[in-house]
Amino acid sequence: MDTDRRLVAVAERLFAERGVGAVSLRAVMQAAGTNVAAVHYHFGSKQGLLDAVLRGRADQVSSGRDSLLARLSGADVTPRDLAEAFVRPVVAVLDDGGGYWVRLVGQMLATGDDGLAAIAGSFAERNADFVERLERLSPGVAPATLHFRMVQAMHLTLHVLGDVGRTQRLLNHAEHPWNADDVVSHLVDVVTAIFAGPPDRS
Template identity: 65%
Template sequence: MSTRAALVAAAERLFAEQGVGAVSLRTVMQAAETNVAAIHYHFGSKEGLLDAVLRGRLDQIVGERDAVLRDLADGEVTTHDLARAFVQPVVAVLDAGGEHWVRLVGQLLARGDGAGLGTLAGSFLRRNAAFVELLERCRPGVPARVLNFRLTQAMNVTLTVLGDVERTRLLQGPDAGTPEEVVADLVEVVTSILAGPPPDRRGRRGSVGRQPASTG
């Protein structure tokens, strides 16, 4: 393994286990059995190292999703197809030993403090257009803003659940399914997010928190 790859692997694990803010460059250097100068040489800063960690597996996810979207573009597409296209590439990262990466991204999305979010948002937005186009075919007439919101929530749910499958199973209690069943259930949840409410409820948007006017 090259020095650069060793640093990325060590940072990925440490950031996921301890949180980005709690990990020093010296800790990463010690885990990778290299020196701080190597971190500055390859990445320039801690932010540069985090960016490299995130982009490494994003490339795999993007590649797999692109392939799925190309297959879907020429035929009939459903929201369930798109949900699988959202979830399965992340599962593939898990299967390839990327559990620390998925957990890290889930933590960054949940915390929302800005660290690494620019990298994630940039990659997500570049892929949004293809998803929105296919979603528009499934849900004609729904504004692009709404479809983008649904995609964002699909990303949040997917990374949160897959970032810690055992936590999800623990929350379910004694009736928790197997990890494979959790993934299948996640696809169904993402399908419902992408599909949105049934037609007879769409006219009620914007009514949250409003109370009917008093007639007395």
């Protein structure tokens, strides 16, 4: 594996396990078997390394969502269609070995970490596309409400998929052991409910 890719992979794991603030460049360098000069040569700084970690998988999520959204057209699009398009690309990152990335982004989002600026623009563009489609499904609902739903869907998706095993441990019992597919399916159900909003009480 090339030095830059090895540094990104090691940093992704350490940042997710310990938190970005608790990981020094020296720790990344030692775990990757490189020297400090290599980190500065490829990334310039710790922030540059973090940006590289975040952007790599973010591009995969964005392209996956773009692909799924492109298939959704016409009046028959449902909240569940949008929930699938929102959640499944993150699941694909997990399946591709990106569990540490999902956990890291979820942790940074939960703490309001400014380091997410590297991918904020890309996510904002995709979120705007989802909000536009939600507006068609929920005419009359305030844009601020739809943005709130998007943010909650994002928090939930990253929290659950950032540690699927934790969710399984919380829910497992003898009569119904939960597997990863169960977790994802139920996550899509809940994101669907978030996108759909409360039932009409009129």
